[in-house]
Amino acid sequence: MTDILILGAGYAGLSAATNLAGRLRRRAGVRLTLVNADDRFTERLRLHTTGAGGGVKELSIPHLTTGTTIEFVRGWVTAVDADAGTVGLGDGRVLRFDKLVYALGSTADTASVPGVAEHAYTLDSFHDARTLAARLAGMRKGTVVVCGSGLTGVEAAAEIAESHPALTVHLIGRDAPGATLTPGARRYLHAALDRLGIRVRTAEIRELSGSIGGDVILWTAGTRVSPLAAAAGLTVDDRGRIVTDRTLRSVSHPRVYAVGDAAAVRQGDRVLHGTCQSGMPTGVHAAMSIARELDGRQPRPFRFGYYHVPVSLGRGDAVVQFTHPDDSPRRAYLTGRPAVWYKETVSASPWPTYARMLAFPAMASWWPRGGRYTR
Template sequence: MNRIMVLGAGYAGLAAAVSLAGRTTRRDDVQITVVNAEERFTERLRLHQAASGQRLADLRIPELLDGTRVEFVRGWVTGVDPAARSVRIDDERVLEYDRLVYALGSVADTAAVPGVDDHAYTLNSAHDAQLLARRLASLGSGTVAVCGSGLTGVEAAAEIAEQHPALDVVLIGRQEPGSTLGPKAKAYLHGALARLGVRVVGGVEIVKVLSESVELAGGDSVAADVVLWTSGVRVPPLAAAAGFEVDERGRIVTDAALRSVSHPEVYAIGDAAAIRQGYGVMHGTCQSGMPTGVHAAVSIVREFSGKQPKRFRFGYLHAPISLGRHDAVIQFTRPDDSPKKLHLTGRRAVWYKETVSSSPWPSFVRLKKFPSAGSFAWRRGGRFTR
């Protein structure tokens, strides 16, 4: 029996599991297990909506996997033993594998700055987003500081400002919002934030978070009733503790086919992996994570057939950014994620984001039925581009 275990059922892990299930339906010698802390699928792309008080769809992983022969195990992974090829979960069960797909993702880096763990909210999970939503709903007025001016921070600040117009929303970060966009898309983003009343404090370094303020380098501070932390991510220490070769951020270093360079029976995908392409190491997004999951599935099936896995090649396509429920900006990119001239704004951008990139769930369903179609990932010149 070929025992395949997928750790984590986020975008990358679930893409791997569903693709594996579809590609092994005619094999009686394959057993697939998915381990995840929750039964509910976390739409991380929509957590900023949940944080602002909106209700998200209740998407259940076991329901998606129903009829696929994939076993779902609910539990927190507490340890991996690559020598024994086993995984331990929080109820002390030990699960064995022959092939492992490591997709445990990343969380907000709350350890980088003093006080973040004690005083800031995060968007690590639906539960975290709901905690923030309840806090925001209890404020009649006040200031919300969103720390981190990357795309997650921008989307969260815009969503909160739109849903809670009585609150003063401040977006704080080292870089100006939209720094990776082209000039016109960046200008539109800044105009949208201004229309929503979001104050931007850019070019600053956050040195400490207190219960009622965010302290900046140089002695300045921003008063805040609520702090949301979106600046930087970190991965669980499990991979390093297990003895996998990891990079300086704790991500598993992979070969060209996404296998661990120290343990080739392990595929590392999504945010948990340091995947090098010609333009550098990929940064974690749904856009890049899901193709890594499909590639791992295809490669494992190839190995079962006595073939060598192929090289993973990926190019970015776009940077979709919601600016509340009624506005958005889409920056189309080159494969290395640098901006092209082409971009969409306003209603066209809202349609694009909601139709093309807002939720992978329909793609998972299609992939379950038609695994060889690629579903959510199409290829151009050999590269996954979505």
């Protein structure tokens, strides 16, 4: 029996699990196990909407995997032994593997800046988002400070300002919002923030204290990964992400594939930044590679190029910047209702796609899911 273990059921991990299940459904002698801390699939792309008080679909991982070759195990991963091929869970269970897909993702970095862990909300999980929503719902007036001017910060600030017009929303970050967009797209984004009454300040936050001046503080500035990979003896980069070869295998432990935010995937002279746009293709590629290895073939190199940067500006507005494969901006961009339609189309729930991959895994060899992906 060949044991394939997938840790994490986010965008990348669930892509790997469903695609691999589809590819191996007629193969005997393979056991496929998916481990996740929750039985609910978290659509992280929509957590800013949930945090502002919007509804969200209930997506059950066990429901998706029922009747498939995937055995779902709910549990917290507390230890990985890459040499022995074992994974320890918080309740004492130990799972073994011959092939491992490490997809434990990332969380908000609440440790690098003093005061963040004690005073700030985050959007790491559905529970975190609902906790923030409950706090905002109880406020008739006050100030919300969103720390971090990246895409998550911009989207969260816009959603909160639109949903809670009685509140004053500040957006603080080291860079100006939309700094990577073309001038036209950036002007549109700033005009939307002005329309929503969001007060933008450019500053580096070195400590979270009373000087920030918010009744509610939301932290979206930076991410970190679990220390489990480094503790397991896997080669990691300076941010703790597993360093992979061109096929997404760990450079130190080839039976371990790393995907999504937890992987340091190099493409040319750059390392992919963690997004759904790149994470889902890494999961699919890991599935393809493991299937090839089981057939006695060598895995192929992973190739990926970015295609766009979609930014929602509340429920009825958005800007979409089209990009070159290296993530640098092209001249073309969309704004307004066309941008909303485009973003909702490409960023819609991947749930139907996971179901389709169980039946038609080969479709994901070309399907981009918001990025350019070729074998």
